[in-house]
Amino acid sequence: MTLEEQVLDRIKPSPEEKEKLQEVASQLLSNVSTAAKHLGLENVTPKLVGSAARNTWISGTHDLDIFISFPESTTREELECKGLLIARELAKDGKNVEERYAEHPYLNMNYRGFDVDLVPCFAVDSASRIKSAVDRTPFHNEFIKIRIPGLEDDVLVMKQFMKGTGTYGSELRTQGFSGYLTELLIIHYGSFRNTIRNACNWKPGLIIDMLEHGTVKHKDPLVVIDPTDPKRNVAAALSLNQFAQFIEACRLYTEEPSEDFFFPKEKTPMKENEIIDMMRSRGSSFLAIVFKAPDLVDDILYPQLHKMEHSVRVLLEEYDFQVLNSAYWTKEEAIILLELVSSELPNVKKHRGPPVWVSEHAQGFKEKYLDSDELFSLYIENGFYVADIRRKFSTAKHLFTEKMRACSLGKHLGEAVTEGFTILEGNEITKIKEADFRKFLRKWEQKK
Amino acid sequence: MTLEEQVLDRIKPSPEEKEKLQEVASQLLSNVSTAAKHLGLENVTPKLVGSAARNTWISGTHDLDIFISFPESTTREELECKGLLIARELAKDGKNVEERYAEHPYLNMNYRGFDVDLVPCFAVDSASRIKSAVDRTPFHNEFIKIRIPGLEDDVLVMKQFMKGTGTYGSELRTQGFSGYLTELLIIHYGSFRNTIRNACNWKPGLIIDMLEHGTVKHKDPLVVIDPTDPKRNVAAALSLNQFAQFIEACRLYTEEPSEDFFFPKEKTPMKENEIIDMMRSRGSSFLAIVFKAPDLVDDILYPQLHKMEHSVRVLLEEYDFQVLNSAYWTKEEAIILLELVSSELPNVKKHRGPPVWVSEHAQGFKEKYLDSDELFSLYIENGFYVADIRRKFSTAKHLFTEKMRACSLGKHLGEAVTEGFTILEGNEITKIKEADFRKFLRKWEQKK
Numbered sequence: 001m002t003l004e005e006q007v008l009d010r011i012k013p014s015p016e017e018k019e020k021l022q023e024v025a026s027q028l029l030s031n032v033s034t035a036a037k038h039l040g041l042e043n044v045t046p047k048l049v050g051s052a053a054r055n056t057w058i059s060g061t062h063d064l065d066i067f068i069s070f071p072e073s074t075t076r077e078e079l080e081c082k083g084l085l086i087a088r089e090l091a092k093d094g095k096n097v098e099e100r101y102a103e104h105p106y107l108n109m110n111y112r113g114f115d116v117d118l119v120p121c122f123a124v125d126s127a128s129r130i131k132s133a134v135d136r137t138p139f140h141n142e143f144i145k146i147r148i149p150g151l152e153d154d155v156l157v158m159k160q161f162m163k164g165t166g167t168y169g170s171e172l173r174t175q176g177f178s179g180y181l182t183e184l185l186i187i188h189y190g191s192f193r194n195t196i197r198n199a200c201n202w203k204p205g206l207i208i209d210m211l212e213h214g215t216v217k218h219k220d221p222l223v224v225i226d227p228t229d230p231k232r233n234v235a236a237a238l239s240l241n242q243f244a245q246f247i248e249a250c251r252l253y254t255e256e257p258s259e260d261f262f263f264p265k266e267k268t269p270m271k272e273n274e275i276i277d278m279m280r281s282r283g284s285s286f287l288a289i290v291f292k293a294p295d296l297v298d299d300i301l302y303p304q305l306h307k308m309e310h311s312v313r314v315l316l317e318e319y320d321f322q323v324l325n326s327a328y329w330t331k332e333e334a335i336i337l338l339e340l341v342s343s344e345l346p347n348v349k350k351h352r353g354p355p356v357w358v359s360e361h362a363q364g365f366k367e368k369y370l371d372s373d374e375l376f377s378l379y380i381e382n383g384f385y386v387a388d389i390r391r392k393f394s395t396a397k398h399l400f401t402e403k404m405r406a407c408s409l410g411k412h413l414g415e416a417v418t419e420g421f422t423i424l425e426g427n428e429i430t431k432i433k434e435a436d437f438r439k440f441l442r443k444w445e446q447k448k
Numbered sequence: 449m450t451l452e453e454q455v456l457d458r459i460k461p462s463p464e465e466k467e468k469l470q471e472v473a474s475q476l477l478s479n480v481s482t483a484a485k486h487l488g489l490e491n492v493t494p495k496l497v498g499s500a501a502r503n504t505w506i507s508g509t510h511d512l513d514i515f516i517s518f519p520e521s522t523t524r525e526e527l528e529c530k531g532l533l534i535a536r537e538l539a540k541d542g543k544n545v546e547e548r549y550a551e552h553p554y555l556n557m558n559y560r561g562f563d564v565d566l567v568p569c570f571a572v573d574s575a576s577r578i579k580s581a582v583d584r585t586p587f588h589n590e591f592i593k594i595r596i597p598g599l600e601d602d603v604l605v606m607k608q609f610m611k612g613t614g615t616y617g618s619e620l621r622t623q624g625f626s627g628y629l630t631e632l633l634i635i636h637y638g639s640f641r642n643t644i645r646n647a648c649n650w651k652p653g654l655i656i657d658m659l660e661h662g663t664v665k666h667k668d669p670l671v672v673i674d675p676t677d678p679k680r681n682v683a684a685a686l687s688l689n690q691f692a693q694f695i696e697a698c699r700l701y702t703e704e705p706s707e708d709f710f711f712p713k714e715k716t717p718m719k720e721n722e723i724i725d726m727m728r729s730r731g732s733s734f735l736a737i738v739f740k741a742p743d744l745v746d747d748i749l750y751p752q753l754h755k756m757e758h759s760v761r762v763l764l765e766e767y768d769f770q771v772l773n774s775a776y777w778t779k780e781e782a783i784i785l786l787e788l789v790s791s792e793l794p795n796v797k798k799h800r801g802p803p804v805w806v807s808e809h810a811q812g813f814k815e816k817y818l819d820s821d822e823l824f825s826l827y828i829e830n831g832f833y834v835a836d837i838r839r840k841f842s843t844a845k846h847l848f849t850e851k852m853r854a855c856s857l858g859k860h861l862g863e864a865v866t867e868g869f870t871i872l873e874g875n876e877i878t879k880i881k882e883a884d885f886r887k888f889l890r891k892w893e894q895k896k
Contacts, residue, residue: 200807201807202805203805204805204831221831240830240831241828241829241830241831243831244803244804244805244828244831244832245804245828247804247805248804248828251807251810281795281824282794282795282796282824282836283793283794283795283796283842284794284795284796285794324794324796324798324836325798325836341793341794342790342793342794345731345789345790346730346731346732346733346772346789346790347729347730347731347732348730348731348732348772350772350773355692356692356693356695356696357649357650357651357652357692357695359648359649359699362699376729376730376892376893377891377892377893379891380689380692380693380696381689382688382689383652383669383688383689383691383692384692388730388772388773394731443825443827444825445824445825
């Protein structure tokens with residue numbers, strides 16, 4: 001049995017599991033029809049979409065996406081109102097029912113152990129005429145359903161490979177490959193192995209246009225033109241770094257295939273002494289900005305954490321602190337972790353002024369500093385005035401305390417930070433006991 | 449009495465002092481003639497040149513430049529041989545006689561309390577036909593002697609102003625204004641005050657061409673075309689920094705004239721606790737490289753110290769140490785003093801590799817580091833491989849110990865450093881007790 005067959009063995013749903021899913025899906029579809037009829041809605045069609053509809057779901061994932069399709073002539077208000085009415089009718093048998101919002105509202109619930117989305121949409125003629133982003137999904141569904149038979153196992157193995165290497169998922173937290181993108185790649189390259197082989201040589205700017213109908217230039221690292229919409233890049237959410245990570249994973253897998261790519265060993269949390277040893281050995285300065293994570297969905301929270309990490313780096317560099325590495329982590333708390341060359345700088349800072357012979361500027365420069373308490377010394381160097389002045393913030397901690405709130409943060413994180421934050425420095429970071437955070441720290445000691 | 453008159457009062461030779469100088473000069477000139485006659489040399493003419501000949505010498509400076517002029521037809525060998533014969537004849541009455549070398553040999557001696565140079569030269573028709581650099585001097589002498597009468601006092605005051613502000617002297621140690629250049633400036637601007645007033649607005653690239661006969665483009669900050677040689681810039685030795693220092697001194701003097709510009713208060717040596725306080729207050733890292741100064745004339749020693757200071761800065765920056773300020777000092781010992789942001793860096797150093805998609809380079813980069821003990825971690829950042837590796841030198845002291853000898857140093861300093869050097873760090877610098885070094889340190893605390 002090949003490695004890929006072994007992997008498949010662990011992730012392919014059993015006939016019983018498939019049957020169960022089919023049965024639940026059928027019941028939901030029929031319930032939608034019934035509810036529509038009760039409400040006197042004639043032209044409403046329920047559709048099962050997503051991996052469940054395409055036999056490309058991994059054993060154990062119990063997601064059902066039921067689209068409730070209204071005629072194109074329906075107004076948006078009507079769609080939202082009546083779509084939710086139908087959904088709420090079904091929800092009577094569900095648990096943990098939640099109204100959620102994408103472009104328009106939909107219902108999420110747990111139904112007989114399945115995670116079910118009930119999504120109202122417009123039945124448009126072609127994907128280029130969609131009225132809402134979700135309207136595209138049924139077209140994807142049709143395109144894949146026709147072409148995927150015989151390739152389902154390759155999709156499953158590829159999805160598991162991406163999950164194991166951290167590149168699966170197009171949400172903003174991951175910025176990796178979506179299920180639909182994975183399916184298109186398998187259809188395009190014909191198999192898991194051939195996709196891996198080709199990806200080893202991918203370069204940014206690669207365009208895969210299966211129907212040769214693309215009409216728009218995209219600047220993303222990978223461009224996969226949507227077969228159902230010539231203007232759209234299916235890989236738009238893939239970040240340059242995840243693109244690179246995937247290439248690297250494909251190369252390493254080609255050199256030395258192993259089950260670890262699909263099922264990586266769970267990291268163990270770093271122990272206190274391991275953290276201390278790691279920091280001492282690197283000799284750099286570690287700082288953690290810790291605050292209460294606001295209660296937000298990942299797609300809002302993660303971009304804001306990303307932005308905050310960036311803003312904090314910009315702030316540090318503006319005040320001469322050199323950043324080596326940074327990352328963020330969140331659970332109940334959010335933490336921006338920073339590794340600096342040094343969290344302390346000398347009091348003195350060199351400030352170059354105008355050349356001596358530009359007398360208008362010279363006067364202003366000298367007047368600014370000569371009477372200032374902040375001046376160590378003023379002299380001429382290579383024809384320029386130079387003032388050695390007192391640095392405003394000689395520790396990163398002091399800088400954060402004074403300037404963090406003035407940082408460009410996302411709305412919600414800005415509020416969270418205003419409510420309060422803690423700076424942990426060096427060994428104080430071991431005060432954070434969260435096992436998951438301690439696992440996250442492993443990336444600082446990993447020798448690949 | 450104006451300030452400048454008061455200064456003049458202190459520096460202008462008395463009639464008795466002048467008379468004494470005239471008398472000694474006359475005797476030397478006559479001795480040269482006598483000696484030449486004894487040797488059967490007919491066409492040899494002695495000449496008094498320099499400030500003594502032009503009445504532009506400051507009281508207390510007892511320098512006499514006697515040029516022994518040979519006909520143009522004389523060969524260089526003859527000039528050197530016979531010139532020195534005459535000089536040696538005079539030297540019988542002198543003390544501390546020393547043969548020195550410029551383009552050709554000359555004699556220096558102490559004679560009746562005067563520092564006398566006896567310099568053989570060729571009597572050429574015009575300064576553009578000189579056979580040796582010293583042949584130019586008699587032409588300078590003629591040019592100034594005709595034009596300086598009535599301006600001698602202004603020259604004296606200007607020379608003292610330049611001495612007091614550290615800009616007088618065209619030797620390589622100072623890189624300032626020569627006596628001849630000072631005289632030309634006074635002739636050009638007409639007075640001390642007018643020179644000061646004009647210099648406040650000098651800009652690099654200024655050309656003063658009194659006879660409007662300049663033929664060559666010069667790149668020096670100040671260009672004063674030699675009235676006796678259209679190709680030559682009299683101010684070629686003036687550095688950009690001394691040019692700027694002089695402008696600044698003229699401006700400050702204009703704003704608030706004071707005797708301090710001419711006779712600055714002697715600095716006092718910094719006390720041990722003052723040095724320690726100064727370093728603590730600045731919060732930066734001080735290092736001194738100390739070694740035995742080789743026995744060299746200033747014009748060879750100072751350029752090599754300058755070069756060494758530069759090389760050491762380049763070495764530090766190559767290894768990521770940030771230099772704030774540096775300077776050198778020398779007496780029996782030579783010292784390169786360095787002020788760094790920090791003399792310690794973390795063990796870890798970030799090394800950016802090729803982008804992941806350039807697979808040829810990727811392989812080489814990874815192979816280089818993956819099996820190395822120097823690797824902390826290897827990862828992908830923004831699509832590039834990055835290796836966090838162990839820094840070779842995490843202290844400046846270690847770097848110097850290992851790499852100083854490989855530094856590009858001048859010949860003599862290279863030898864001196866190879867024989868041994870000491871690194872003093874932080875408070876250890878107070879081990880240097882030399883009063884003059886302790887004065888030199890004042891520039892780090894001076895608030896102008």
